[in-house]
Amino acid sequence: MNSPGDVLDLISRGDAGTRAELARITGLARSTIAQRVEALIAHGLVEERETGASTGGRPPRVLRLNTDRNHVVGVDLGATHCRVALMDIGGALLADREDPLLITEGPEPVMRHIEERMRELLAEAGRPLETVKAVGIGVPGPVEFATGRPVNPPIMPGWHEYPVPAHFAGRYDFDVLVDNDVNTLALGELRHGRTAAENLLFVKVGTGIGCGIIAGGRLHRGAQGAAGDIGHIRVPGAGDAPCRCGNTGCLEAVAGGGALAARLTEAGVPAADGRAVAALAAAGEPLAVRLVREAGRGIGDVLAGLVNFFNPEAIVVGGALAAVHEPLLAGVREVIYRRSLPLATNRLTVAPSGAGEKGGALGAGRLAIDHVLAPEQIDRALAGRAAGPASAAR
Amino acid sequence: MNSPGDVLDLISRGDAGTRAELARITGLARSTIAQRVEALIAHGLVEERETGASTGGRPPRVLRLNTDRNHVVGVDLGATHCRVALMDIGGALLADREDPLLITEGPEPVMRHIEERMRELLAEAGRPLETVKAVGIGVPGPVEFATGRPVNPPIMPGWHEYPVPAHFAGRYDFDVLVDNDVNTLALGELRHGRTAAENLLFVKVGTGIGCGIIAGGRLHRGAQGAAGDIGHIRVPGAGDAPCRCGNTGCLEAVAGGGALAARLTEAGVPAADGRAVAALAAAGEPLAVRLVREAGRGIGDVLAGLVNFFNPEAIVVGGALAAVHEPLLAGVREVIYRRSLPLATNRLTVAPSGAGEKGGALGAGRLAIDHVLAPEQIDRALAGRAAGPASAAR
DNA sequence: CCCCTTTCGTCGAAAATCGACGAAAGTCGC
DNA sequence: GCGACTTTCGTCGATTTTCGACGAAAGGGG
Numbered sequence: 001m002n003s004p005g006d007v008l009d010l011i012s013r014g015d016a017g018t019r020a021e022l023a024r025i026t027g028l029a030r031s032t033i034a035q036r037v038e039a040l041i042a043h044g045l046v047e048e049r050e051t052g053a054s055t056g057g058r059p060p061r062v063l064r065l066n067t068d069r070n071h072v073v074g075v076d077l078g079a080t081h082c083r084v085a086l087m088d089i090g091g092a093l094l095a096d097r098e099d100p101l102l103i104t105e106g107p108e109p110v111m112r113h114i115e116e117r118m119r120e121l122l123a124e125a126g127r128p129l130e131t132v133k134a135v136g137i138g139v140p141g142p143v144e145f146a147t148g149r150p151v152n153p154p155i156m157p158g159w160h161e162y163p164v165p166a167h168f169a170g171r172y173d174f175d176v177l178v179d180n181d182v183n184t185l186a187l188g189e190l191r192h193g194r195t196a197a198e199n200l201l202f203v204k205v206g207t208g209i210g211c212g213i214i215a216g217g218r219l220h221r222g223a224q225g226a227a228g229d230i231g232h233i234r235v236p237g238a239g240d241a242p243c244r245c246g247n248t249g250c251l252e253a254v255a256g257g258g259a260l261a262a263r264l265t266e267a268g269v270p271a272a273d274g275r276a277v278a279a280l281a282a283a284g285e286p287l288a289v290r291l292v293r294e295a296g297r298g299i300g301d302v303l304a305g306l307v308n309f310f311n312p313e314a315i316v317v318g319g320a321l322a323a324v325h326e327p328l329l330a331g332v333r334e335v336i337y338r339r340s341l342p343l344a345t346n347r348l349t350v351a352p353s354g355a356g357e358k359g360g361a362l363g364a365g366r367l368a369i370d371h372v373l374a375p376e377q378i379d380r381a382l383a384g385r386a387a388g389p390a391s392a393a394r
Numbered sequence: 395m396n397s398p399g400d401v402l403d404l405i406s407r408g409d410a411g412t413r414a415e416l417a418r419i420t421g422l423a424r425s426t427i428a429q430r431v432e433a434l435i436a437h438g439l440v441e442e443r444e445t446g447a448s449t450g451g452r453p454p455r456v457l458r459l460n461t462d463r464n465h466v467v468g469v470d471l472g473a474t475h476c477r478v479a480l481m482d483i484g485g486a487l488l489a490d491r492e493d494p495l496l497i498t499e500g501p502e503p504v505m506r507h508i509e510e511r512m513r514e515l516l517a518e519a520g521r522p523l524e525t526v527k528a529v530g531i532g533v534p535g536p537v538e539f540a541t542g543r544p545v546n547p548p549i550m551p552g553w554h555e556y557p558v559p560a561h562f563a564g565r566y567d568f569d570v571l572v573d574n575d576v577n578t579l580a581l582g583e584l585r586h587g588r589t590a591a592e593n594l595l596f597v598k599v600g601t602g603i604g605c606g607i608i609a610g611g612r613l614h615r616g617a618q619g620a621a622g623d624i625g626h627i628r629v630p631g632a633g634d635a636p637c638r639c640g641n642t643g644c645l646e647a648v649a650g651g652g653a654l655a656a657r658l659t660e661a662g663v664p665a666a667d668g669r670a671v672a673a674l675a676a677a678g679e680p681l682a683v684r685l686v687r688e689a690g691r692g693i694g695d696v697l698a699g700l701v702n703f704f705n706p707e708a709i710v711v712g713g714a715l716a717a718v719h720e721p722l723l724a725g726v727r728e729v730i731y732r733r734s735l736p737l738a739t740n741r742l743t744v745a746p747s748g749a750g751e752k753g754g755a756l757g758a759g760r761l762a763i764d765h766v767l768a769p770e771q772i773d774r775a776l777a778g779r780a781a782g783p784a785s786a787a788r
Numbered sequence: 789c790c791c792c793t794t795t796c797g798t799c800g801a802a803a804a805t806c807g808a809c810g811a812a813a814g815t816c817g818c
Numbered sequence: 819g820c821g822a823c824t825t826t827c828g829t830c831g832a833t834t835t836t837c838g839a840c841g842a843a844a845g846g847g848g
Contacts (some may be wrong), residue, residue, distance in 0.1 A: 019795075019796070020794075020795060020796085028837090029836065029837045030796075030837095030838090031796095031797080031838080034796070034798095051844095054794075054846065055793085056792080056793050056794065056846055056847085057792080057795060057844080057845065057846080058794050058795040058796075058843060058844040059794085059795075059845060060796090061795080061796080197617075199617050213703075213704075215610070215614050216612065218610065220593075220609050220610065221705075222704060222705025222706070222738070223593050223706060223741065223742075225705075226702075226737045227703065227704055228703065229703070229735055229737075229738065230699075230702060232702055232735055233698075233699035233703065234630040234699065234733060236628040236629065302699065304627075304628070305627035305628065305696070305699060306699075308623050308624060309605065309622065310614075310621055311617050311618060311619075311621035311622075312616070312617060313617035338641075339641060341620065341623055341626055341639070343536060343545065343546060343618055343620045343623075344617075344620045344623065346618075347617065348617075412826080414827085422806090423805065424806095424807090424826085424827075424828095425805075425806065425807080425827095425829080425830090426805055428828070428829095429804090429805090448814045449815090449824085449825070450823085450824050450825065451813080451814060451815075451825020451826065452812060452813040452824080452826040452827075453814060453825085453826075454825080455826080455827080
C-alpha cells in the first residue's frame with residue numbers, strides 16, 4: 001500500500017508536495033520517505049526545483065514531477081482530422097497540431113502521419129525522443145483496449161483488428177495505449193476540465209453519438225470494450241426514423257449530426273454535417289436552432305434513463321454539435337430534470353465540456369500519463385526490471 | 395500489495411490452499427508466508443484441517459478459513475417479509491428463517507425482530523454470539539451506504555435517515571452494513587450463483603423494478619447510492635400508462651408486478667400482487683402468461699439500451715415475477731437481441747437467478763463477509779488496533 | 789540577536805524478509 | 819521392502835528495509 005509508486009502518486013496528484021507532507025500522509029518514517037524520494041529523483045521522475053514558503057520553521061523543499069525529462073504524446077483521431085499533442089508528464093500542453101486527415105485512408109498512412117507529427121512537435125519543443133514515455137491514441141470506434149485493436153469500427157474501414165501498438169513496437173521505447181475517443185474525452189474532462197466527479201458521463205454528439213463512462217473514478221469499458229455506445233438506444237418519444245444500423249428510432253437517427261444535416265437540407269437549408277449544423281445554429285438560423293434544441297431533448301430522453309440507472313454526479317456534453325451549448329444543453333436539461341428521479345438529479349450537474357477542441361488529445365495524453373505513473377509501473381521501473389517492449393499495455 | 399490481508403484474500407477466494415501455493419503466487423519467501431499464516435491462525439481466521447493429496451512429495455497441509463469461529467448474518471428485508479440467515483465466513487449457510495413482517499411497522503420493531511432471530515439462529519446452530527463479525531442488511535430502497543441510512547425510501551415510511559447501524563452500536567461487537575436489496579442480490583449472484591462476471595446486472599422484478607450493478611467486479615452505487623433505479627425509465631415502445639411517480643410510460647407502470655396484477659384483475663382474473671401473477675402464470679392461466687411475456691418485452695426494451703450503454707457480460711433476472719422464468723426471460727431476450735448492438739450481445743448471457751429465494755439474504759451475508767475479509771480490515775486486526783465500534787463501515 | 793519552529797540528512801537499532809539447510813512425509817521404481 | 823526422488827514445511831542466521839533519535843539547516847518572531 002505504501003510502495004515507492006504510491007509516493008510518486010501522491011506527488012503527481014498534488015496531495016503532497018514536500019517530504020514532510022508525504023511522511024504525514026503515508027505514516028511512514030521521514031527517513032524512509034527521504035530514501036524513496038531519492039530513488040525517484042535518481043530515476044529522473046521527480047525534481048526539487050524551488051523551496052516553498054516557511055510556515056514558521058525551515059522552509060520545505062518542494063517536490064514535483066520532473067517535467068523536463070518525461071513526456072507523453074496524445075493523439076485524437078477523428079473521421080476527418082488528426083490532432084497530435086505533446087505534453088509533459090504533469091499534463092501541461094507543450095505543443096500540438098491538427099491536420100485534416102481521412103481515417104478511411106487506413107491504418108498505415110495514418111500511423112505514419114502520427115509518427116511524423118510527433119517528431120516535428122518534439123523538435124519544435126526541443127525535447128529529445130527518449131523522453132517520450134508513452135503514447136495515447138483515441139479513435140472513433142470500439143477498441144479492445146488490452147491489445148489496442150479496433151473491433152469492427154463502423155467508420156474506420158480497414159482498421160478491424162489492426163494492432164496499432166505494433167506499428168511502434170521495436171522501433172521506439174514507449175508503450176502505446178489505444179482507446180475509444182469517448183473514453184479519452186471523458187478522461188480529459190475528468191483530469192483537465194473543471195469537473196471533478198467520481199461518476200461521470202461524457203456525451204459526445206457528432207455525426208454519431210457516444211458516451212465515455214467514469215465509474216468510481218475509473219474508466220468503465222464494459223465486457224468487450226463496447227460500453228458507452230448510446231447512439232443506437234431507442235428514444236422513447238421519437239418515431240420510426242430509420243437508422244443506418246438497421247433498426248428504427250435510434251438516438252443517432254433522431255439527434256445525430258448527420259440526421260440533423262439531412263433534415264436541414266431537406267427543408268431548404270443546405271448543411272453537410274453536424275459541424276455545419278452547429279455553425280448555422282450559432283449564426284442564428286432559426287430552423288437550425290430549433291433542430292438542435294430538439295436533438296437536445298432526444299438526447300435528454302435517453303440520458304434521463306441513464307441517470308436513473310447510473311446516478312452520475314455530472315454529465316458533460318461535447319462533440320461537434322455541442323459547439324452551440326445553449327440550445328443543445330437546454331434541451332438536454334429540460335428532459336432530464338423532468339424525467340429522472342429527484343434523488344438522482346438533486347446534485348447532478350449538466351455542463352458543456354471544459355476542455356474544448358483539444359479535449360480529445362489531452363485526454364489521450366492523460367491516458368498515457370496514467371499508464372506511466374501507475375504505481376505498479378513505477379515500482380517495476382525502480383526495481384530495475386525494464387518495462388515491456390513498445391507494444392500493448394496492461 | 396502483499397500484506398497479510400492479501401494472503402488471507404488468496405485463501406478465501408480459493409486461489410491458494412497451501413503455504414507453497416501462496417509462496418508461488420505472491421512471490422514471497424516461504425518463510426515469510428509461514429509467518430503470516432501463523433499470525434492468521436493465531437487470530438482464529440485460518441485453520442489447518444486436513445492434509446491434501448500428495449503430488450509426488452510430502453503432502454501439503456491445506457489451509458482454509460476458520461469457519462467455526464467466524465460468522466456473519468445476512469438479512470433480506472422485503473416489503474412484507476424478513477429473512478435472516480446465519481452463515482460462516484466461508485459463505486456456507488448454517489441456518490435461516492423467513493417470517494412475514496411488514497416493513498411499514500417502522501425501524502425499531504423490525505430491528506428488534508432481526509436481533510431476536512439472530513440470537514435464535516445462533517442458539518440453534520450452537521455458535522456463540524462473539525463469533526459474529528459483521529451483519530449485512532438489504533433493504534428495499536435507496537441507502538446512503540457509508541452511514542447505513544435509508545434516504546426517502548418510497549415503500550419504507552418512517553425509515554428516512556434512520557441510522558440502522560446505531561441500533562446495534564455499543565451493545566455488540568460487529569459492524570453493520572446496510573445496502574439496497576438489489577445490490578445484495580447482485581452480490582449474491584456474483585458470489586453464490588453460477589454467474590462469474592466482472593460486469594453484471596441483476597434485475598429484480600417485483601412490485602417495483604430495480605437493478606443491482608456490478609462494474610469491474612465492484613458494486614456501483616452511484617453518486618448518491620441511487621444507481622440502479624430503472625423502474626422509472628421510460629419504455630420506448632409503451633404508451634402513456636400513468637405511474638405512481640407522476641410521470642407516464644415508466645417501466646414499472648408497464649411491467650411491474652403491481653401493474654400486471656391490476657390489469658389482470660381488470661380483465662376478470664383477480665390477482666393481488668406480482669407474486670399472485672407469477673403463480674397464475676405458473677399455473678398456466680393464458681392471460682397471465684401473456685402479460686408476463688409482454689412485461690418481459692417491456693423490460694427488454696429498457697435493458698436493450700442499458701446493454702449498449704453498460705456492455706455487461708451477464709444479465710440475471712430475479713424477483714417475484716421471475717418465479718416464472720420462461721415467459722419473462724423469453725420476452726427479455728427477444729427484445730435485447732433484436733435491439734442491442736451485436737458487439738455488445740455476442741457474448742451476453744441472460745439467465746434466471748441461480749441463488750433462488752435466499753439470494754437476498756445470502757448476498758447480504760456476502761456483503762458482510764467481504765467487509766470482514768477486506769485486506770485493509772485484516773491488516774488492521776492483525777496490527778492489534780481494534781476495528782471501529784459496531785457502527786457504520788468503510 | 790536569541791529562541792522557537794519546521795524541515796531535512798545521517799546513522800545505529802529494530803523489524804521484516806530472504807535464503808539455505810535439514811527434517812518430515814509422501815510417491816515411484818526396482 | 820527399501821532406497822532414491824519429490825514436495826512441503828520449520829528453523830535460523832544473514833540481508834535488507836524501516837524506524838526513531840539526534841543534530842544541523844534555515845527561516846520567523848520577540
